[in-house]
Amino acid sequence: MPAIKAYKSKGKIIPVDAAKVGKAFQCPWTDELFGTKRGYITHLTKLRETRMHKRAKQNIRDKKFADFYNQPSLEAVVNWVNTIRSSSLIMHTVLHGHTIVKEC
Numbered sequence: 001m002p003a004i005k006a007y008k009s010k011g012k013i014i015p016v017d018a019a020k021v022g023k024a025f026q027c028p029w030t031d032e033l034f035g036t037k038r039g040y041i042t043h044l045t046k047l048r049e050t051r052m053h054k055r056a057k058q059n060i061r062d063k064k065f066a067d068f069y070n071q072p073s074l075e076a077v078v079n080w081v082n083t084i085r086s087s088s089l090i091m092h093t094v095l096h097g098h099t100i101v102k103e104c
Helices: 037-069 074-084 088-095
Strands: 006-009 012-015
Touching: 037 074
Parallel strands: none
Antiparallel strands: 006 012
């Protein structure tokens, strides 16, 4: 069996004769490859939206926790908890076993 020239990449082998040069788009954040610009743009849009939503949720959590940490007394903490009790943040925290007590 004769040896042939081939391209190798990430465990894949393509014979040089079967390979063709084409344009592709690679995401700099996920390293995914796309054969069309439309697919690449769609990927970037979804990636941006996902990251923006994640960042917005984190900002809301940070504001609520900062408000909690800045309560001046135990009575203020109790009042804060009573006013925010129905908040999804507290419910999520309780349901998932996280703590909202600041460690010193």
